[in-house]
């Protein structure tokens with residue numbers, strides 16, 4: 001099984017540049033910790049990343065939750081009105097006969113306007129602390145739409161995020177759409193094969209299909225967001241073996257915490273030990289376990305906790321290698 005190999009040895013088995021770079025970073029920094037920074041204020045966001053950066057191989061962000069400043073908001077509103085107007089003109093013939101249409105569908109995240117300074121600082125921190133950036137965008141639309149969302153809009157994700165992810169629910173065309181943008185830039189994609197939440201529908205046949213889709217697109221898809229290696233390591237009898245033992249896909253796992261078993265919104269936590277040793281996963285994704293649950297972020301404690309999770313993740317990986 002690939003579980004007997006070091007992260008460094010596995011780097012050579014991947015053709016995707018983002019995957020190779022992630023594995024090399026893990027090896028170099030002796031860290032399989034990905035810190036998830038779901039903080040909504042720019043200043044907090046950047047200071048947490050600066051504090052935990054030295055301990056992480058990967059920083060996971062979800063930029064849509066960063067608040068847009070009021071002046072930006074007003075400008076944004078004008079854009080929306082403009083687009084709506086365009087839409088009404090274009091579709092006038094089909095829309096006018098409808099006496100009372102109540103809503104128009106837009107993709108607000110394709111609209112151009114955002115604080116580019118945040119991306120600049122994030123990119124600088126990534127170089128300063130030697131980590132990769134993973135935008136947890138969870139794309140889930142048709143190929144053409146996700147290509148637009150990935151390349152453009154407010155966030156221009158493809159221009160700065162080494163890694164992003166997608167739900168397999170639309171089928172293989174979502175990979176074609178995203179890879180048309182990401183592959184030329186050397187980016188990599190993770191498919192959401194499983195989720196950590198209570199009652200998740202991503203299981204059984206759905207998970208198997210996700211793996212099939214990834215296999216057919218190995219140049220771009222290098223791994224999964226999942227709760228286990230999916231090759232029968234430490235699994236209950238009800239869980240299917242999907243991956244071949246020698247198949248080197250990376251498994252990145254959210255829902256990791258040392259202190260808690262869950263939150264009151266369906267999140268379920270496993271310890272780093274359980275995730276890396278019993279479930280055979282490669283990267284632990286930790287959010288609130290590091291930056292805390294309150295609105296005021298304590299940077300010093302985030303740093304201490306990041307170090308603790310990194311040490312725990314690495315120790316467990318070394319133990320796994322000896323099995």
Ligand code: 5BU
Nearest residue numbers: 036038195196197225254255286287288
């Ligand atoms: P937490 O604070 O450690 O619970 O944050 C976990 C993060 O991982 C958060 O950003 C979620 O959006 C993300 N996540 C998850 O928790 N579970 C999943 O199955 C997937 C993503 Br996919």
